[in-house]
Amino acid sequence: MKKSLTWEQKRIVSHENGNALVMAVPGSGKTITLVKRVERLVKSGIDPRSILILMYNKSVSQTFAAKLRVVLKSNAIPEVRTFHSLALKLVSNAEHQQILKKKELVSSDDYRYAQIVRQSYREGADHKQNFIPSDEIEEFELFITRCRAEAVTPDEAASDPTFSKSKPEHIRAYKRYCDLLEEYDLRTFDDCLIEAGLLLRGNQYLGMNFKHIIVDEYQDVNLIQHEMIRSLAKEDTSVMAVGDINQCIYEWRGARPDFIGGLFEKHFKNAKVYHLSCTFRFGHTLSLMSNSVIRRNSTKLSKLCISHPSTPKTNVRIYSDNSLPAVLSQMSEASGTQAILSRTKASLAEAEMVLRLCGLPFRYLDQGASSLYKRAEVGLLVVGALMCVYGNLGRLENHPEKQSLISGFLDGGGFQWKKGQRKEALNGLMTANTDLWAVLGGICVGSHYQKERFEKLTSVRQKDNEDALAIGIFYILEKAGYFTGVGSAGVTRRNSNDKYRGIEKIEKLLKSSKVNAGTFLNLILNSGRRNDDCEPFVLSTLHGCKGLEWDNVAVIGLHEKDFPCGYPGATLGSRSPVKEPMVKDGTEEERRLFYVGITRAKRQLNLMVPADEGLAIWLKNAWDSTPKKTTTALRFVYEAGWTACALTSDAIYNNSVEVKQKSDFSKFHQWYLRDLQRLKV
């Protein structure tokens, strides 16, 4: 169906030369608007090669380029790139011209990168043990990311209070990290961005000369990327930044809402401001709820997100956590695409278990990097249960995830490995028909601690059988101390992988489902149902779902404790030239993350919350303020004010707004109704 543009969209398409800032609410059709704008520029005689479009990720940029090829009926389309691919192009050109030293590119999932991070942490932080807990490494990696996002050298980090107030060992380790990259002639993607920025600042454009630059998702641009655009733009370049301040969710990577909400206009003079305030994705209840939440942030809400009258109703429901199996079964019967979104990977693991129990198909958006198999507590549980039931690991032979499960057991088992031991254990256990206790017994001989640990874990040697309740086996393992060595309980802003909560969730599920050990092991070890009439459920973290939409969405794990609003490790310093971060405890970023999550739904949104009497009272009274006391359910669900939003939304759909009293609607809902009236669509 051919879509006719709204007047807001048309104004952006026909923007003349000069800088522009487009503030777009979720689902407002940025893609179609930008495609039409480029089409208009090219039709007006602008050389496509002088147009650069910078997008957030590879798949979005590829889809956008494909759309341009169709619209322009040509392969001669403008340059559509991600920041990283642009940086890579600049750096490889500079290497070619011998301006830069030739180095190999290393991605963050390359084993060499992981080795360098570990080595630099061990040496720089003077870490005695060979095995470093993953949480410590993740915290250090976060520190590296922050330094690289602002191109801070180790010396600068040491003398800058925003960085040096962090752990001193991080600064030493960061210096070692930089030295090691240099030593091994390696360059990460972040290094590419920094070096590309320096090339551009030195006027080494290497053939780049753009009349128009369009940058999508500007709210997640960091300082280096912002500076790159500044260097690329010449006197006569028109830069158009498109984004949504309320969807800035990558502060830990150096993005800041005040870049799109201040810095852009400061550096790109006379920028004309446009709004895309009308969503085509979801109906009035969800628009009202998302506005209701996000207005609690300190960023002033100048325009509300309004549902376009052509948008179908979205059903929003709030359910108790305990009814997850029933809700997912009901979703599987609805038509269209389905997604399960969560702040933490622990909740996704719970959802995966439920899907397996219900025999529903699923896939991870991150290709399985957060799947059950990658979780230490699952490795411990599976290995432990296999030993209890069968007395050996035979069922893992030829299993494609054998290595992940054994690694989980070795990493979560609390062995405090010494140099080379973990590798030896893994190699030993990966050989066919190996005896777990014989391999470990041969390795854990050095220290008293390891011997003790080994003895504790082997205490489950006795054979149970497949009919035993899985929860019974879970308790045997727990008593034997299986889970005491598993990671941290905290969720940092970057790391959504909290293992303790994963254990809690597994326990809850095994208790309520009453499955026996045989069934449980089958559910985990079989690949899950693949073919089904219903679309596979997509599982994703809230960070990963940006820019996407599904017909039916469940946002799960909406517990206050799972959103690290006040978690100290979550607080990020920044050397932004604008001002200090607005809220230090991270509440605003977490609220934006919730906002991004709920605005992915088209027809149905299910919010899964823990039992919370306070929320029941809130909903009964149709309140939408921020609760003053600490809550069990996420405070943002309180703020969304579902009851009042559903009532106002019903009045709009039933055309009964006019017959009601003004006082039937809160001031805030009156604002929405006024804007809806005014919308000249």
Ligand SMILES: Nc1ncnc2c1ncn2[C@@H]1O[C@H](COP(=O)(O)OP(=O)(O)OP(=O)(O)O)[C@@H](O)[C@H]1O
């Ligand atoms: N003028 C229009 N009329 C009808 N539908 C439209 C119009 N413009 C866009 N749409 C539809 O709106 C939906 C959302 O568009 P799009 O995916 O571009 O949103 P977005 O602005 O990028 O959202 P987000 O910020 O959440 O990523 C799409 O299904 C698109 O086809």
